Amino acid sequence: MTGRSQLTLVETKLFLRDPTAVFFVLALPIMLLGIFDIITGKSHDTAAQKASMAAFVPAMAMSMCLTMLSLNLLPTTLATYREKGILRRMAASPVHPVNLLLAQLIINLATAVVAAALVLGVGRLVFDTALPDQVPAFLLAFALGAWALFSVGLVVAAVAPGSRAATSIGLSLLFPSLFFGGVFLPKEQLPHTVSVIGDYTPLGATLQALRDSWEGNWPHTQHLLVLAIIGALCSVLAAKLFRWQ
Template structure:
């Protein structure tokens, strides 16, 4: 087993030992689908795509804006990354391990949401390729934002504070707390340029049988590249 694989497995074990993290990223999306499925009968109205979009977007936001930056900033604060510089294992392997675990959890969450929705009575995403593209770009864009927070936050507490601020701003403007149909037009326009808002709408479009709108995909790809490059340039190991 390679050093990278061992670190990824170790990070996965640490994640599984945190019941709150597992509940927020896997249990809560399932609870959202089941609870709304019991209350509201799925139908043809586009508002019904809000519920799977909510479950997926909420979990991705928790993973990328709360867990990822707090963990990595905590490793730096505790000197773990600095100490790895004295070993043959480069500290970047910890970062890669965290990304691998976060990506695996995100995929597992998406499978849970799709499967639960199908059991409850929701149709499968009407545009499968569009759904996969929206999910992958959405996850990458949000992870890149989380990595930038981890790159600039000197402590885990500050990373948590910044992540929570970004979390609530994205949730409010992105049509996650409240469906886009109930938001004023100016908030929808702002949400179109936010990673969570673009992800939410792209997932909803693909679930409803439409290919995600190009502007949303361009926004997600641009955020991934810009924030990803910025985090790579600014990330401090000490």
């Protein structure tokens, strides 16, 4: 086993030792499916409205998972390592801290994939949630959404001097993202200005692209471009700003 693989294994064990993180990342999407299943089951919406919600809910649950990982867990973990001097010590050792960054990205991406699989599997078996009609579109939307959101999280990790600052910055980005991204209400129920702003946020673009794939449509080019541009710009910005100490 290579040093990078061993480091990834150790970081995975540390991640799994935090039950709160595992709960929110893996259990929260399933809880959201259950809550919305109860709400929609008792509603008197038309068949078209229920079909729209059937696409919105799983897309929203996956987007929430990616957002929690990228704006909360990832930057807080990396900022904690910087705060405790772990990154500085690793920079002077044969195990370069870049390997730690890669390990954290791998762990968070793997967690996101597991959460997505749970949304698809449990949603289908327990709540009779439909699967995405456009599988290639779904995979592309998920990949671009993960890239954009995690790159934003890396920028937060790059500028935050410690764990408290990372948590504060992450939360200051999280709640506006939830509002403008259309998590609280579907896009069509939002005021026009809020809806337009949400189209240019990583969470809003991810949610809508995933939702389009569920409805059998190819995601709008605008949403895909927004995610690609944010991913590219924030990746470069994080690389320029990141400091080991």
